[in-house]
Amino acid sequence: MEKIGEIIAEHRHREGPLLPILHAVQEEFGCVDADSEALIANGLNLSRADVHGVVSFYHDFLDKPDLRPVVQICRAEACKARGVEQIMDAATAAAGERVKLTTVYCLGLCSAGPAARVGDRLHARLDGPALAQVIENA
Ligand code: FES
Incomplete structure (x- = not known):
């Protein structure tokens, strides 16, 4: 989960950092799970519901890795x-x-x-x- 902190730090000063962070987390871990949502919410001073709302709105974000070919x-x-x-x-x-x-x-x-x-x-x-x-x- 240290890596998520690095990702947040890398993007937090951007305008609209949430989507770039979500994409980076998904690329790194293959998904944005509930623990990641909590860390991102904390790191950006958002509610978990705010982060989950964005994650669940976009179908590209997965809550667990999809390992299928x-x-x-x-x-x-x-x-x-x-x-x-x-x-x-x-x-x-x-x-x-x-x-x-x-x-x-x-x-x-x-x-x-x-x-x-x-x-x-x-x-x-x-x-x-x-x-x-x-x-x-x-
Ligand atoms: S339209 Fe270019 S490969 Fe299908």
Whole structure:
């Protein structure tokens, strides 16, 4: 929890320090749990309810780390034009609860979409079965 104190100290003098602190804590620990909320509230002289209200408002903040593999699927215009929305049902079914699907807006493979990324690996020209395979291998 010493690290949270360092994060607070690093950002406390900024205008609107709460969001940068929350992002930094989530990046460091993978979540913003109740103990972190209390420390942040104390460090910024806010109520815990103030901090929790912000944490719970933004879906990006997690109250516990999500350790599932992540598959990023591009749903920007070029990939939409190339059919990504038509293969999302297959993606969702393949992912189930085991894999976390996230939406990104462009992976730089616009002419070869639909595109997805797992870690550093890019996948292009995906159809339903190919995307399902990517997800199953994640
Ligand atoms: S729009 Fe999907 S990779 Fe660019």
